[in-house]
Amino acid sequence: MAGLDLRRGGKQISPHPLFCSKWFAMLSSLQHMTDTAVHEQKASTTAAEAAGGEVLATLWERNELTIRYLLEEGKLNLCLRLMIDFKDMQRKEQFAAALTTAKAEEPGHVFDDLPTIKVKAALYEQCLGLLLSCAFSNVESLQTLDMPALFEHMSRTLTFSLSHPEMVKSPDADRRQEVLTLHYIAEIFAKIEGLQEDRIMDLIQEHNITSLIIENMTIYFQEYSKPTRQQACLALSGIMGSEAFKSAPDTYLTTKEDKQKLVNLDGTVFKEQFPDYGSKKLVRPLLDAASKCKYQI
DSSP states (O other), X not given: OOHHHXXXXXXXXXXXXXXXXXXXXXXXXXXXXXXXXXXXHHHHHHHHHHTTSOOOSSGGGTXXXXXXXXXHTTOHHHHHHHHHHHHHHHXXXXXXXXXXXXXXXOTTSOOOOHHHHHHHHHHHHHHHHHHHHHHXXXXXXXXXXXXXXXXXXXXXXXXXXXXOTHHHHSTTGGGSHHHHHHHHHHHHHHTGGGSOHHHHHHHHHHTTHHHHHHHHHHHHTTTSOHHHHHHHHHHHHHHHTSHHHHHOGGGTSOSHHHHHHHHHHIIIIIHHHSOSHHHHGGGHXXXXXXXXXXXXX
């Protein structure tokens, strides 16, 4: 997507009512922007590998124009808000009502049937989710993000997934928020040195994120793809490697059940995912925390 087309498409990202004609136009733009962002991110990774693994220091030095545009135009937090509003409507099963409202507002517009519109709604979630994922791989994006809103969204999403296994077991699960949320948390801790760790850990505690990750992993680990399994482990390890967790682990592992589930995961999942010394180093804080829990239950 050329720079001019990118800006034209980006201007369509607005809080349009769900399923109105402008919303469908925005969906088309989001598809193009997301495809471009994913391509640009892969190109940056390939370039880094060719250079011996060194990624250019800042977003502004890399050829990731889509994410740069989101930051420069103040669209990143809007994308997050659009996702939050969409998932709230999905959880409340308000799609049919939203379609009825859209039809009443635009009687001359030709609408698809509800099953087709639900497919497009899923595409909307996937595009926004992947666009946010590409953005979160850059510390500059995370530094400007509304973190309280993100963590509240992730907490609601992980809570919802516990009683809705279809979200994790669907063929497109890797692009749904119920799975991508684990990637988001892992990305945050991969960039934690450039963020306010104390504030992040306050939000982790406030929204019970540690327990929610453990519970989701306990239920769904076999359903997750291999990359998601690793990201879930890295997310937990990031939490458990923080100074806040080390100084007060019971603040984050609040129940005996949490500790027992962590120990159970260590005896099965963690050993399978990280079988040798080299791989164990990636999640040493997680393994150490699980080992300590064995003596507390």
